Amino acid sequence: MHVALYEPEIPPNTGNIARLCAATFTSLHIVGVTGFRMDDRTLKRSGLDYWSEVDLHRHIDLNGLKTALPASRLVYFTTKVERQYTDWAYRPDDCLVFGPETRGLPENVLAENADHCLTIPMPNPKVRSLNLANSVAIVLYEALRQLKY
Numbered sequence: 001m002h003v004a005l006y007e008p009e010i011p012p013n014t015g016n017i018a019r020l021c022a023a024t025f026t027s028l029h030i031v032g033v034t035g036f037r038m039d040d041r042t043l044k045r046s047g048l049d050y051w052s053e054v055d056l057h058r059h060i061d062l063n064g065l066k067t068a069l070p071a072s073r074l075v076y077f078t079t080k081v082e083r084q085y086t087d088w089a090y091r092p093d094d095c096l097v098f099g100p101e102t103r104g105l106p107e108n109v110l111a112e113n114a115d116h117c118l119t120i121p122m123p124n125p126k127v128r129s130l131n132l133a134n135s136v137a138i139v140l141y142e143a144l145r146q147l148k149y
Helices: 013-025 041-046 048-053 063-070 107-111 132-146
Strands: 003-008 029-031 056-059 074-077 095-098
Touching: 003 013, 003 132, 013 029, 013 048, 013 132, 029 063, 056 063, 063 074, 063 095, 095 132
Parallel strands: 003 029, 003 095, 029 056, 074 095
Antiparallel strands: none
16 A cells, blocks of 8 residues: 655644554655655654654656556545545555645646545535545545455
Protein backbone atom coordinates (compact mmCIF):
# COMPACT_ATOMS: atom_id res chain seq x y z
CA MET A 1 0.00 0.00 0.00
CA HIS A 2 1.17 3.52 -0.77
CA VAL A 3 0.13 7.00 0.37
CA ALA A 4 0.99 10.00 -1.80
CA LEU A 5 0.77 13.60 -0.66
CA TYR A 6 0.61 16.05 -3.55
CA GLU A 7 2.18 19.40 -2.58
CA PRO A 8 1.51 19.13 1.18
CA GLU A 9 1.53 22.49 2.96
CA ILE A 10 1.43 21.88 6.72
CA PRO A 11 4.44 20.16 8.33
CA PRO A 12 2.63 18.57 11.33
CA ASN A 13 0.11 16.91 9.00
CA THR A 14 2.89 15.38 6.93
CA GLY A 15 4.72 14.29 10.09
CA ASN A 16 1.61 12.63 11.49
CA ILE A 17 1.02 10.87 8.17
CA ALA A 18 4.64 9.71 8.13
CA ARG A 19 4.17 8.18 11.58
CA LEU A 20 0.95 6.48 10.39
CA CYS A 21 2.79 5.09 7.37
CA ALA A 22 5.64 3.83 9.57
CA ALA A 23 3.15 2.08 11.88
CA THR A 24 1.39 0.32 8.99
CA PHE A 25 4.39 -0.49 6.73
CA THR A 26 2.92 1.86 4.11
CA SER A 27 5.20 3.68 1.68
CA LEU A 28 4.91 7.48 1.77
CA HIS A 29 5.38 9.47 -1.42
CA ILE A 30 5.79 13.25 -1.39
CA VAL A 31 4.91 14.69 -4.80
CA GLY A 32 5.82 18.16 -6.03
CA VAL A 33 6.85 21.19 -4.03
CA THR A 34 6.05 21.17 -0.32
CA GLY A 35 5.00 24.23 1.67
CA PHE A 36 7.90 23.56 4.04
CA ARG A 37 11.43 22.19 4.18
CA MET A 38 11.74 18.47 4.80
CA ASP A 39 14.05 19.25 7.73
CA ASP A 40 11.42 21.51 9.37
CA ARG A 41 11.44 20.92 13.12
CA THR A 42 7.64 20.68 13.39
CA LEU A 43 7.65 18.04 10.65
CA LYS A 44 10.33 16.05 12.48
CA ARG A 45 8.62 16.50 15.87
CA SER A 46 5.22 15.29 14.67
CA GLY A 47 6.86 12.21 13.12
CA LEU A 48 8.67 11.67 16.43
CA ASP A 49 11.62 9.31 16.27
CA TYR A 50 9.96 7.07 13.67
CA TRP A 51 11.43 8.70 10.58
CA SER A 52 13.90 5.84 10.20
CA GLU A 53 10.88 3.52 9.87
CA VAL A 54 9.29 5.52 7.04
CA ASP A 55 9.68 4.22 3.49
CA LEU A 56 9.84 7.74 2.04
CA HIS A 57 9.98 8.62 -1.67
CA ARG A 58 10.06 12.01 -3.43
CA HIS A 59 8.68 12.74 -6.90
CA ILE A 60 8.81 15.90 -8.99
CA ASP A 61 5.22 15.53 -10.20
CA LEU A 62 2.34 13.07 -10.54
CA ASN A 63 3.85 11.63 -13.73
CA GLY A 64 6.95 10.75 -11.72
CA LEU A 65 4.76 9.02 -9.16
CA LYS A 66 2.99 7.02 -11.88
CA THR A 67 6.33 6.03 -13.41
CA ALA A 68 7.67 4.89 -10.04
CA LEU A 69 4.57 2.76 -9.35
CA PRO A 70 3.70 1.11 -12.69
CA ALA A 71 1.76 -1.75 -11.06
CA SER A 72 -0.28 0.52 -8.79
CA ARG A 73 -3.71 2.02 -9.25
CA LEU A 74 -3.70 5.66 -8.20
CA VAL A 75 -6.83 6.50 -6.21
CA TYR A 76 -7.57 10.21 -5.76
CA PHE A 77 -9.41 11.74 -2.80
CA THR A 78 -11.54 14.84 -3.07
CA THR A 79 -14.63 16.51 -1.64
CA LYS A 80 -15.93 17.02 -5.19
CA VAL A 81 -17.35 13.56 -5.97
CA GLU A 82 -20.11 11.36 -4.58
CA ARG A 83 -18.45 7.91 -4.65
CA GLN A 84 -17.38 7.06 -1.11
CA TYR A 85 -14.04 5.61 -0.05
CA THR A 86 -15.86 2.57 1.38
CA ASP A 87 -17.26 1.74 -2.09
CA TRP A 88 -13.80 0.95 -3.49
CA ALA A 89 -12.26 -2.54 -3.47
CA TYR A 90 -8.67 -1.81 -2.45
CA ARG A 91 -5.68 -3.82 -3.65
CA PRO A 92 -2.33 -4.18 -1.87
CA ASP A 93 -0.46 -2.04 -4.42
CA ASP A 94 -2.97 0.83 -4.54
CA CYS A 95 -1.63 4.34 -4.07
CA LEU A 96 -3.92 6.68 -2.11
CA VAL A 97 -3.37 10.22 -3.42
CA PHE A 98 -4.29 13.29 -1.36
CA GLY A 99 -4.01 16.94 -2.34
CA PRO A 100 -2.76 20.00 -0.45
CA GLU A 101 -4.65 21.12 2.62
CA THR A 102 -5.93 24.45 1.30
CA ARG A 103 -6.95 23.58 -2.24
CA GLY A 104 -7.08 19.82 -2.83
CA LEU A 105 -6.01 18.07 -6.00
CA PRO A 106 -6.04 20.03 -9.28
CA GLU A 107 -9.31 19.97 -11.24
CA ASN A 108 -7.62 18.56 -14.34
CA VAL A 109 -6.21 15.61 -12.34
CA LEU A 110 -9.67 14.84 -10.96
CA ALA A 111 -11.28 15.15 -14.41
CA GLU A 112 -8.69 12.89 -16.06
CA ASN A 113 -9.14 10.24 -13.35
CA ALA A 114 -12.86 10.55 -12.56
CA ASP A 115 -13.32 6.77 -12.29
CA HIS A 116 -10.62 6.66 -9.57
CA CYS A 117 -11.88 9.56 -7.43
CA LEU A 118 -13.38 8.96 -4.01
CA THR A 119 -14.63 11.02 -1.08
CA ILE A 120 -15.06 10.73 2.67
CA PRO A 121 -18.66 11.71 3.48
CA MET A 122 -19.24 14.73 5.70
CA PRO A 123 -22.88 15.07 6.77
CA ASN A 124 -22.50 18.73 7.83
CA PRO A 125 -22.61 20.86 4.64
CA LYS A 126 -21.05 23.79 6.54
CA VAL A 127 -17.76 21.89 6.86
CA ARG A 128 -15.68 22.06 3.66
CA SER A 129 -13.10 19.41 4.43
CA LEU A 130 -11.43 17.20 7.01
CA ASN A 131 -7.89 17.48 8.32
CA LEU A 132 -5.43 15.86 5.88
CA ALA A 133 -3.84 13.53 8.43
CA ASN A 134 -7.27 12.40 9.63
CA SER A 135 -8.40 11.78 6.05
CA VAL A 136 -5.36 9.65 5.29
CA ALA A 137 -5.91 7.63 8.47
CA ILE A 138 -9.59 7.04 7.72
CA VAL A 139 -8.93 5.80 4.19
CA LEU A 140 -5.75 3.86 4.90
CA TYR A 141 -7.34 1.89 7.71
CA GLU A 142 -10.37 1.08 5.56
CA ALA A 143 -8.02 -0.22 2.85
CA LEU A 144 -6.07 -2.27 5.38
CA ARG A 145 -9.31 -3.59 6.90
CA GLN A 146 -10.48 -4.75 3.49
CA LEU A 147 -7.13 -6.40 2.88
CA LYS A 148 -7.31 -8.05 6.32
CA TYR A 149 -4.00 -6.64 7.56
